Structures are given as C-alpha cells and as structure tokens.
Amino acid sequence: MLQPDLVRLLTEGHVLVKSCDEDCLTGNTQEPRQSEGEEGEEGNPFNFTPQLIHLNKDHQLFEDGDIHRHMYLQDLYISEAEDKPTLSVSEFACHISGCSAIFSTLEEYEHHYNSLHRHVCCSCRRSLPSARLLDIHIQEWHDSLFTILSQRQDMYQCLVEGCGQKFSTSKHRKGHLIKIHKYPPDFRFDKTKKDKGNRQTKKQPQKDTTMDVVDDVCESEGVCEVMCDGLSHQPEQEESMETHGSEEEAARMAKSASTEEHADLNAAAPSTESSSSDPLEPRYSYRVPTNVCFGRGSVRGFRGRRGRRK
Amino acid sequence: MAGPNGHIVNLGLWQENSMHLLVGLLTGSDATCRLQAVRCLHELSHSPHTSVASACLPASPYLLTYLSGQSTKFTELCLYTLGNLCPDSVVKEKLLAQGIVPALASCLENQRHNLAVVEAVGFTLSQLLQANNAAEKIIPMVLASSLPSHLLSVLTPDPKFGLGPAIECAWCIHYLTCSMKDHRVLLAQGALLQCSSLLVSLGGAVAEGNKEEGMELLICPLLRCVGNLLSSCPLTDLSAQMGDVRIVVALCALLQAFLHTQPALARESAWVLNNLTAHSRALCSALLTLNLVPGLIQLLPFSQGINTMILRVLANIAHNKKDFCVQLAHRGLLSALCATLKMADQEMVTLSMDVLFMLVVSSPQVAEEFVKQGGLSLLEATQYNSEGEIRQRATHLLEHHLLS
Numbered sequence: 001m002l003q004p005d006l007v008r009l010l011t012e013g014h015v016l017v018k019s020c021d022e023d024c025l026t027g028n029t030q031e032p033r034q035s036e037g038e039e040g041e042e043g044n045p046f047n048f049t050p051q052l053i054h055l056n057k058d059h060q061l062f063e064d065g066d067i068h069r070h071m072y073l074q075d076l077y078i079s080e081a082e083d084k085p086t087l088s089v090s091e092f093a094c095h096i097s098g099c100s101a102i103f104s105t106l107e108e109y110e111h112h113y114n115s116l117h118r119h120v121c122c123s124c125r126r127s128l129p130s131a132r133l134l135d136i137h138i139q140e141w142h143d144s145l146f147t148i149l150s151q152r153q154d155m156y157q158c159l160v161e162g163c164g165q166k167f168s169t170s171k172h173r174k175g176h177l178i179k180i181h182k183y184p185p186d187f188r189f190d191k192t193k194k195d196k197g198n199r200q201t202k203k204q205p206q207k208d209t210t211m212d213v214v215d216d217v218c219e220s221e222g223v224c225e226v227m228c229d230g231l232s233h234q235p236e237q238e239e240s241m242e243t244h245g246s247e248e249e250a251a252r253m254a255k256s257a258s259t260e261e262h263a264d265l266n267a268a269a270p271s272t273e274s275s276s277s278d279p280l281e282p283r284y285s286y287r288v289p290t291n292v293c294f295g296r297g298s299v300r301g302f303r304g305r306r307g308r309r310k
Numbered sequence: 311m312a313g314p315n316g317h318i319v320n321l322g323l324w325q326e327n328s329m330h331l332l333v334g335l336l337t338g339s340d341a342t343c344r345l346q347a348v349r350c351l352h353e354l355s356h357s358p359h360t361s362v363a364s365a366c367l368p369a370s371p372y373l374l375t376y377l378s379g380q381s382t383k384f385t386e387l388c389l390y391t392l393g394n395l396c397p398d399s400v401v402k403e404k405l406l407a408q409g410i411v412p413a414l415a416s417c418l419e420n421q422r423h424n425l426a427v428v429e430a431v432g433f434t435l436s437q438l439l440q441a442n443n444a445a446e447k448i449i450p451m452v453l454a455s456s457l458p459s460h461l462l463s464v465l466t467p468d469p470k471f472g473l474g475p476a477i478e479c480a481w482c483i484h485y486l487t488c489s490m491k492d493h494r495v496l497l498a499q500g501a502l503l504q505c506s507s508l509l510v511s512l513g514g515a516v517a518e519g520n521k522e523e524g525m526e527l528l529i530c531p532l533l534r535c536v537g538n539l540l541s542s543c544p545l546t547d548l549s550a551q552m553g554d555v556r557i558v559v560a561l562c563a564l565l566q567a568f569l570h571t572q573p574a575l576a577r578e579s580a581w582v583l584n585n586l587t588a589h590s591r592a593l594c595s596a597l598l599t600l601n602l603v604p605g606l607i608q609l610l611p612f613s614q615g616i617n618t619m620i621l622r623v624l625a626n627i628a629h630n631k632k633d634f635c636v637q638l639a640h641r642g643l644l645s646a647l648c649a650t651l652k653m654a655d656q657e658m659v660t661l662s663m664d665v666l667f668m669l670v671v672s673s674p675q676v677a678e679e680f681v682k683q684g685g686l687s688l689l690e691a692t693q694y695n696s697e698g699e700i701r702q703r704a705t706h707l708l709e710h711h712l713l714s
Contacts, residue, residue, distance in 0.1 A: 003517040006563040009600060010514035010556055046700040048664035050588035050626040053581060055534070057440070057488045061581065061615065064574030065530040067395035069481065072527055073433075087573045090613040093654030093694040106649050113691065 086291070132161060323480040325365050333369050348373075348387045355394035363398035365506050366391075370401065371408050377417040383416070386430045393434035402441055404447065410438065415455040423595050425471040428464055432478025435461075439485035449486060453495045458486070465532075467526060473524050480505075480531035487538040497603075502539045502551040513560025516567045527576055529564065533578045540585040548590055555596040556587060562602045565609065574615060580619035594627040603627075603641045610646050613655065620663045621650065628668040635672030644669065644680050648688060656697055663692075663703040669713050677712060688711060 055061055077210050092109040094101045119134040122129045123142045126135040128289040136157055139146050149155055154166040156173045160181050167173040177183040335347040347661070351369055354362055395401045414431055414495035421427040434581045435457065438448060451636070452458070461483055467476040483501060488494060509532050512525065518551070536557075543551055561583045568575040586593050597603055606624060610617045624643060628635050643665070650662040670677045 003563055003566060005601075006354050006517045006566075007514060009559045010510060010517060010563065043706070045699065046664050046667045048625055048629065048661070048668070049631055050584075051622075052541040052585050054491060054538055055488060055581070057485065059488075061577060062534065064486075064572070065534075067577065068527065068530065069574075071522070072477075080318055087570050088613050089611050090617055090650075091651045091654040091659065092649075095652070095659070095692060095700070097696040101653055106652065109652055117691070135611075200454050247663055 133159070311548060313556065329365055329368055333372065334643040336369060337372055340364070345384055345387075346657045348376075348384060348391065352387050352394075355391045363395050364399050366395055367401060367404060369396070370405055373486070374410060374413045376407055377413045378420070382424055382427060385421070389417075389427070389430035393430070393437045396434065396437040397414055397440070399441070404450075405438075407480040409449045411448070411457075411698050412439075415457045415460075417462045418664045419456055422460055422464065425468060425475045429475040429478050430463070432475060432482055436478055436564060437482045438487060439482060439489070444485070446488045451490055452486065453630055456511050457500050458483075458496060458530045462499060462501055465508055467528065468689070473522065473528050477524070477528050477531070478533065480528055484538075484567045487535050487679055488582070491542055492541045493539050497539060497543055497547065497551065501699075502536065502543060505535045505539070506557045508532055508535060513563040519598070520562075526568070526572060530575060530578065533564075533575070533698050536682065537578070537582040537585050542583070545589050547657055547686065549592075552586075555593060555600075558583065558593055558596050558602065559585070559600060562605055569609070569612070569616075572623065573616060577610075577619060581617055582624065584619055584622045585603045587623050591630050594630050597623075597627060598634060603643075603686060607642055607646045610650055617650070617653075618655070618657050618661060621658065622664065625661060625665045625668070628672075631673040635669045636676060639672075639676045639679060641671050643685055644676070644685075648683055648685065651688060651692065655699070659692075659695075659697075659700055660703070663707070667703070667707055667711075670707065681712060 030094065089104070092103045092106055094103075094109065094112055095116070096113075099117070102114055104110060115129075116127050118127065119129065119131055119135060121137055121142070123138070128137055128176060136159070140156065150168070154168045156167040156170050158165045158167070158176055158181075159171060160177070163181070165176065167176060332347050332350060335343045336351070336502075338344065351366060351373075354366060370392070373392050376388045377385060377568070379385055394406065395663045396405065398475065414435055416433045418428065421431075437453070438444070439452070441448060459466050461479040465473050465483075467473050482506070483496070486496065487501075496502075509529070512529055512532070515522070516529075517526065539551075561579045564579040565576050568579070591636055597606070603624070606620050609620045624638065628638055646668075647666050650658050651666070653659060653662075666680070670680055689704045689708050693708070695701050695704070
C-alpha cells in the first residue's frame, strides 16, 4: 500500500461524506479580501484572486497526455515507458538586478548571495566578508578624515575581532597579525594581480573556495587586473579579505556559464494573470519535435490501428 | 479475392476501379465477402497516403448504414474504418452530411451492452470531435443527441472487459468539454458528478498500489473533464455536482502517485485542485482539516508548472480567511516561501509574494514568525529585483506591514 493515510480517507467514505453545502449556506462566492481594513489602501500592488482556469484542446499542459493517448491508439503504448519523463526541480536565481547567476540548490544561492552581495562597499564595489571588515575597509580606503587622523594617531585596527589594538600604519598591523595572531606568513595582504595565495580568515574558512574561484575568474577574464592595477597604486597595501566587485563578477560568471539562461529569463515574460481562459504559458520544452503533429489542425490526424483484439 | 494492401503506389484509374469493386463486394449478397471487403477498407484506412481517405469516400454511406446492423465484428470494423477516415476534412464533411452523428448515437444506444462496439463508437466519435471547427457544427449536434448520456453511462469500467470502452468515452467527453466554455448540457446530465466520483475510486485504487495497466489513460481524460467542467460550474451547483469532499483526497493521491513517473499527470491533477479550491471554502477547509497541506508544500520545489499550480492552490486557501492563513503558516508554508521567493521562475516569485502578503496581514503572530525566519533581509534583497512588480511588492510589504 503506497499511501495508507489517503487510502483510509478514501475508503472510509461514510465518515467524510460531507457535502459542499457550507459554501451555499454562507452564501458567498467571493469573500472580500480578508484585509478589509486595507482594501482602500493606496497603491497596494497585491492583486491575487483565485482563478478558474479553462484549458482548451491544444493547451501545452495537455501535450504529454495527448502523446500517451496517441501512442495507445497506435498500439505503441507501454505502461512503463522506457523514455520516462524526468521530474525537474526549479532553479534558484540571484535576483539582484544585474546579477544573473543561477543555482540548482538553495544552498548554492545562499552562498553566492552571502559571498558577493552582502557587505558591499558602495564606492569601490568590493564585497567584504563581514560588516566589520566592510566598516574597516570604508574607513581606511574612502574616508579622508581617517587619512588625516591616521597621521597623528594609531588608527589601523587589528582585524581580529575583540583584539582592539590599533596601529600607526597598515604594515605594523600586518606584523601584529602575523606575530600575535599567528596569521600565516603567506597570507594575502597585498592585492597584486599575480597573488593566488589563500585568503583564509580564522572566522570564515568556508569562504575560501568562493574566493579562490573568484580569483580564477579574475585571472582568466582579466577584468580583475584593472582593479588590481588600481589597487597596487594605493599608498596603503590592503590586507583585509576582499573580493572584487560583486556585480562584475556575477556578470562574468553568468557570461561563462549561463548567458543563454539569462537571455531566456529576460525573454520569458512575467506571467499574465489577467484572463481566466489561458493564464498559463509554461516555459518548458517538450520531447516532441515541432514537426510531429497529432491531428490538431492537420488533415491526417490519428490513424488508429484498432486491430488489437481482432 | 486478394485485396490491395496498405501500400498503394499508383492511384488514379486503378484506384477508382478497385474501389468500385470493393464497394460492390461490401454491399453484395455474400456475407463472407462483405467481411473481407470491410477488412480491406480497414487496412486501407491505416494508410498514411493523403489521397487514400478521399479514395474511400464511395464506401462511406454504406459503412454508416451498416452501423445499425447486428454483426459485432462487422460493425466494429466499419466503425474503426470510419474513425480512421474522419480526420480528412473532405471525408468529414461528407460524413456529417450523410448523418454520422445520428448513426453513431443510435449505434451506441442499441449496442450499449456490447462493449467491443461501444469502444469502437467511442473511438470514432473521439476522432470526429478533434476536428478544428468541431465547436461550430459537430459538438452542438452531438450535445443535442443522446450521445452524452450514453457516454456517461459507460464511464465506469467493466472489470471483466477492461478499461477500453471507458477510456474512449472519457476522451470523447474531454473533447466536448475542452472545446466549449458552456457546459450546461453536460452538467445537467451529471457529468461532473460522474467523472469526479470515478476519480475518487480510481484515486483510491492508485493509492493502494493497484495499478491496472492503462489506468492513467482513463485518469487523464477524467481529470481534464473535471477541470474544465469546474471552470464553468456555478458555485451554487457545486455541492450538487460534487457532493463529496473526497475528491481533494483523490487528487492528492494522484499527485503523489504520478509525480515521478508521469509529471504531466501530476500537473493536471494540480490544475484540477486549483479549479476546485478557487471558489469553494469547503474544499479549501477540507485540505486543511484532512492534513493534506504538508504534502502539497513538499511539491513546491518541482518545476515544469507543478509548483506554480500548487502555489495557486495554497493561495486559494489563503485567500479565504485569516484563520486559514494562520493554519497554513503553522504547517510550514512560511519557510517554504522563503525558498520559493528565491527561485528563478518569476511567476513563482510573484505568486510567493502574493501568498506571503496574505499570510503576513492575517495575524501579527505570522508576521512575527516571518521576521524570525529572516524574512526582513530576504525582502530587502528582493527590493533589488530586476522586475518592477516584484520590487513594488517587496517594498509595500516592508513599509506597510513589517517595519511599521
């Protein structure tokens, strides 16, 4: 027995034969939206209403079933077809405008979003691993007051949270990180374009793979070099963990892997929910080549070979 | 005599003469020859050559006449031959003029206990009903005849004979319902009641694991009939026409059973569930009280139209009452939405936002729960979506309902 609960519900008929009188008794066909207080609300964009959907003979939803019917009539029907249609799972897509990355699992999407779209510096579009590092980055790179103050006092914070020490130059900080906090000596403090060292942090080791991948992308696509060049001209060497501009990268990843999907996503119009007769336009392709016709609109139609029981 | 086989290469005079000969044998006094002749014609009718159908035209009035005969095998062959010739538009027009619809009606009426003939009538009628302009002439004729009531009476399969006749008649009713929007005639004859109670028993069989071969060939047209009949059935009639809430259980059983083997059938079941729940609070309530909602929520990852349709069903439930919304939230819909909001399919995202809105405004507890699950940052991210409609919804939800 495959579904015992449902079997029980279906066979214990007398318990459940409850008619739909409830609908008639209450006498309403369309209850007003429950958020009655907000009905007159300005600019409420939510407009879902339940829809009765009528599907005509040629609707795409019916195509697979029609194929089975056709094969049955042609005596080709096998109840367990070898060519089983595979069930597919929805993809996830990064919705940030301009980023067209697509993922097959939710975890991949979350990882992508957290790595590339969180904690992004508005000025230089770099994505930092945490809010704190973003703050430090903004302070040290884009704050002119910081530049002035740092000439007189120790302003460069230790990157390890909770340490609290400050240093007069980034070089001193780097030394501190290596000596006291045991950061590896080949830790990526410099953002030169040849540097492919691992950018580990003690806090978030799992971000490594993304960063390395991103680096590779940087290297291969070459766009990163522009940014890296800009970097090497910085008076201060950057030693915090950074990834380069998230949107550019996302665009590059999309370019290499999913340009077509991106185009498809853009081309596919958002659902039309206006008419009740045919609001569905599923955007999946079927196994049937377009030149095969099953009698819809053709002269020939089915040639049923009804000779099986003769 | 040796009849021509299916491969006619040289038509023309040879064809005309040989058809003349064939018709002569068909109408002659020798019964055996008649049978042979109709066998020949049946073979011919399988031919893919485009001119064969019109070549067989001279035989058509006789084939129709013989439908009122008593010889089972002979009648069957006539029917299948006619059915194979129907799709040709020239032949179809002739047949209509020669009275194929009344002929089929009286054949079905007189022979309704002869299931082999019933199956053949069903097949022929189904071919006729697939014509492109069927709605103009053919369907009104059929609806005006006794055919619909007889078709409905055959729907319940005979355990000894098999599913064949029921399958053909179900497809006929499907072609009737999908080509028209006005189903009053069929509804008046209890089509919805008949089809839905049959689905209930088939759903039970499938849930038990009893899968007779070919069952989905019957389930498919029945689903379509119920789905399309519902689209025009007034709510006030629904209780008379449906009566039994077990239909939602059956549909859920079919969904689960066919999800992996025939996703298209699962999708069609979900469509019917949408039409059932669109305006009936009782059926929405049944889904909740019978604990069928968690099973539906589990289907939300599956694409190709399944998840969008299921989400519509859940939206239909949410649309009813605040109380339903709270129940939906308790059964895990909120966390499911946190995932569906990230999907690539824009229709899924928009629908998810609509459902989320309904849930969030239903009660402050639900809004709180959503915030607890990280909803705020999710919506904030959604404010950067490339689709204007989606951005609007995210902003509205944040500003008016979550952050205020």
